[in-house]
Amino acid sequence: MEFTVGQIAEVLKGTVEGDASLRIDRLAKIEEAQPGALAFLSNQKYEPHLYSTRASAVIVSHSQALRQPVGAVLIRVDDPYLSFTMLLEFYQQATRTGRRGVEEPCFMGANSRIGDNHYRGAFSYIGEGCEIGDDVVIFPHVYIGDRCRIGNGTILYSGAKLYAETVVGARCVIHAGAVLGSDGFGFAPQPDGSYRPIPQIGNVVLEDNVSIGANATIDCATMGSTIIREGAKIDNLVQVAHNVEIGRHTVVAAQTGISGSTKIGDFCVLAGQTGIAGHLSLANRTTVTAQSGVGKSIKTEGILLQGSPAFNLRDSLRANAIFRHLPELERRLDALEKGAKGPEKE
Incomplete structure (x- = not known):
């Protein structure tokens, strides 16, 4: 061109x-x-x-x-x-996305429909009762389970897997190896010390213009939906647990893990290797720096967090500066204590 x-x-x-x-x-x-x-x-x-x-x-x-x-x-x-x-x-x-048409072999189940101007690569699989929009690009070896819905202009790269009843909005990008709708980590402890699986009967919902990175995993909800809101961007190797909600235009960098039932606000930034505990909420425009661990809810908008456990960035930087000088501070404290005691008696 x-x-x-x-x-x-x-x-x-x-x-x-x-x-x-x-x-x-x-x-x-x-x-x-x-x-x-x-x-x-x-x-x-x-x-x-x-x-x-x-x-x-x-x-x-x-x-x-x-x-x-x-x-x-x-x-x-x-x-x-x-x-x-x-x-x-x-x-x-x-x-x-210039490819169009259907390569063989591929499969589409009964009562499934796909819109105009689409591409289906070889060995792709579409289950029963699916609704897929116009201009959708499905690369080879993509798996789309039963009763999934996919909006116009969405791209699914090779090896992406959508479990049954996953909902994907318009103009989304799902990169290779991503898994949407796998079971959430739900197990009930038993009196004998074993664990009984808790059925995960919910689904995953992606709104419009969402990007999911390679080998990211988004678990289905126990009940209801795990929701990724409009414009959110999920990097490679991110784990999103069951019943999580990620807000509009929030970005989540690689190797971040978000535990179950946590609600992330709009326009948040979670840097690489961030860990978020379960059943928390992060206010809009929260920023968490790399390798930080968040163990409590953040209610004030615009907070910058750092550390593990994470706390206010300014306080964290001051604490780190003091930590680096602890050996010197210990020597000075010892000298002060000795001075306060006075000279030792013979």
Whole structure:
């Protein structure tokens, strides 16, 4: 695919400095770009590359000052990072989801329906009574259980597994190896010390524009639904337990575990390897830093948490600073105690 600089600027609502007729056929990093490529500059750490890049065009902000001559054509926009992200999304849609039709062998059960303009890869399986929308892309070896519902424009990559009655909204992305609807970890202890499985009869519901990373697991509810709200982004290797609710546009980084029946608010950030205990609630816009463990509910919006157990970021940083100086503080305390006692008597 080729576009002119002028066409790209029009889509981004930007202005062109230089030859708007130059043709662009790929996207690239500013430090690696070759002629024909479009790059962007957002982080000023990379500004020196602006003057040496071989890219044909570079997206920069309206406020970007030039300290040297620039060989590339410039597309000036309000937010270079956001603009480049939009182009990446367009490129991904055009290249990864361009497949259409049905490859054999594949299977679709009785009373299941799928919309127009879809793709079903070889060895994919769709159970009975499923409702699947238009423009859905189902890569090879995807499993979709009975009575699932999938919205328009959703992509399921190879090896994704949807247990029965899973509901997926429109324009969702479910990456390879993700499992939606597996049993929650529910076992009742018995008098003899053994455990009896508690039937998990609920389901998983993904609202629109949700992304689920590779090998993430989202357990079905014991009763009701485990819910991932609109726009939430779940990274690779994340565990979401039964009856959890994750709020709108919340992001959860890799290796995070969220225990059962916990409610995460809207616009929250859970960094990598975060652990959240069960039956808690986190207020909107809560941020939890990497490797932190949250053991109590957070009721105030906008709190930053750190540590295990996690507490207010500012207090945690102060505590860590003191912790590093504990040996010195111990020596000073010993010296003070000795001074208070006075010289020892012979």
